[in-house]
Amino acid sequence: MTNTEARATTFDDRPQPRTPDEWIARAGEVAAILAVDAVARDKAGATPYAEVKLLKDSGLVTLLAPAEHGGGGQNWVTAYQVIREVAKADGSIGQLLGYHYLWAWAVRLVGTPAQIEAVEEAAAKHRWFFGGAVNPRDGDLVIRDTGNTIVYNGRKSFSTGGKVSDVTVLEGVLEGTETHVFAIVPSDQPGIIFHDDWDNIGQRLTESGSAEIRDVHVDWAAAAGFVDKVFQTRVYNTLNVPAIQLVFVNFYLGIARGALETAATYTREHSRSWLNSPYERAVDEPYVLDIYGDLGAKLWAVEALADQVAVEAQRIHDDPDALTERQRGEHEVRVAAVKARATEVALEVTERIFEVTGARATASSQGLDRFWRNVRTHTLHDPVAYKRAEVGVYLLRAEIPAPTWYS
Template sequence: MASNGFPNGSTNGHLHPASDPAVYDKYRPRWEILPQTADEWLARASEVKEVLRQDAVQRDLENKTPRAEVALLKHSGLLKVLGPKRYGGGEQPWHVGYRLIREVAQGDGSIGMLLGYHLFWSQTANLVGTPDQAEALHEFIISNNLFLGGAVNPRDNDLSIKSEGDTLIWNGFKNFNTGGVVSDLTVLEGVLEGTKDHIYTVVSTSQPGIQFAHNWDNVGLRLTESGSVKIDNVVVPWTDALGWNPQTKRPIPNVLEIPFVSLLLPTIQLVFSNFYIGIAQGALSTSAAYTRQHTRPWPYSSDPKTSALDEFYILERYGNFHAHLVAAAALADRANAAATQLYETYNYHRDGDNRGGLTARERGEFAETVAAVKVVATDTGLRVTSGVFEVTGSKATSRKVGLDRFWRDVRTHTLHDPVAYKNRELGRYALLGEVPEPTWYT
């Protein structure tokens, strides 16, 4: 354990071939100075996007553990964007973080997703921990430039937690653990034995009790290392139980039983929507470049054109895709701004804790804003990433073009939780004025 109460950030060894971090060494000195303004952060994310775009198709085919890509994120400073400046972070609001996720996802959906999950997990203690725990964790993550994963898949059984003296013993299994193999730290969540009480903590990934199956070989988001993990007798001191009193071994009043804590769920749902939109934007820009260079006009029409750029149906499709993506991005930006407003109004501060001020109604209305984005981002993402083949032609289905990776990425993650339930939830809100009860997916 480190002196501040959080573990050191080394990583597990890996069984599968991994990309070589050295390929991105040249970017470390280039990006040594962190951006200062929102525009500068977006420009940095755009640079990362362009680096990833160059060989995204080949890296997707190789399906190597993305150690190099995580190193690139570390060099860029993007992992620090939300962290406090006093520890070396960017101290940018959530709406900037969401835009960075979207930008990186245009170049590589997997790496945009990894960035999004990291930013979310790096803020865990802000919601469920005490201010002292949050400060210690921020300092540790930022000063060591660490990358976080999380073994918190609600579709599986909760991890079991047994209290033994001043320690907690964690055991269990998760089918999905995004970024875990390449993470420095892992967020764990489970239920304390003999109770219904949930506990979050953050542990070093590099320990024998965290055992990865290395079985992520899915149709899309192939570089996210979202395979399964076994948690086997991981020992955590009671002092690292976020939001709990280590002496009484009970939750600290007004920390875990307030609506603010359940912002965890819409916050990460909005992460999803932003990288869906980013992936679809990447698909549109990639297909447009292909159309300009390679797509041929259809010669058997009543009004044949000499260039594909003059074809009515091609222009109509690109215009329609563009309109829907602009609308989806605008809706996401509205939700992103709402997230910033909630966190700036009700978060803890060094001189006070305002988290108890958020009402259940405010929380629920934010969740419905996020649900609307999720529906639109899902529908638009799937429509655009599959539809671009209509405006590129049959040769664009070649593996070397790799245009299919965008659809595969969106299709894979949009199955995370059924969007039909978001539509039903929104129907009850629109028709009956009801806001949803917090769940693991709402």
């Protein structure tokens, strides 16, 4: 039995948190459990069944679900903080939780009121864990209209959540049209084959391998946002990209903070001053103080910007029908700005901690390299140069980015 499995019962018979601070504290407890054997889990790269069960047992999976259905009733400002807390201990589990929040929220982005009510009630009741097979770099799944149902077929090279998910979000295009259709389907069915081929240097526990979709049937009534086979369009439908980009920002920042805190503990407890230094302790070395101060200041600055942009995003979520194309575009520019800075600072922090921990800190038993590997792996998701370009175009030409799968 792993540490995670043994300590999952910590939350049995305990009341659900009620306030944002209580939920963030709960996330801190989850992170403390994950941190104990994070290095060993990273090396093993095993499917994180126990870790997802911990997220369920702690209640974190229902954080955004309405309180009337038994969920946490919290907003995205709190959700992003929770993602950060979990990612401090384990970047993979922070990513899984963040993607879960986005896919669980997807029904609010594109669904009808009746679909939203049904999905959120079931998700909260059963503590569903969401995955998604919606990688836009691949060709779309092909959807065949058979009358009362639609049938999905195709392949996606990335499907984060994979085998640990209860439900999977699918997206495809109706044959002979340009109409995209989202649907939520059970993950455990013969028509979805997860290929167990995620073998990357970082984010090793995210179950992000490929998936094959074979004749997955969905009732037209469950096609998200469709009424009588016609999609109900609104600007808010396009907010999935800014929302998930902020998920990225926050688990990058969580990983960076985890790296900085882990390194600081190592420096205090194990690092030695340089041979010819006049100082007896590493914590008194001027260059060590300078580097920690530099990295800490940069990280705090980006965290503050991320918090500010999260508040801006929440204003949109609070009144989705009022969102205009201009407001959506200006929000995306702000998201692009914080994504660019978070990427650069997280990479710098996770790389430079070795300058202030020393040669012995590179031992594989310490696992300090996992922070950099995790950030480096996921920050290649989409080129950060395009994010900076969005900001530049807005500043120079007052133009906003058109909604795409990446903007």
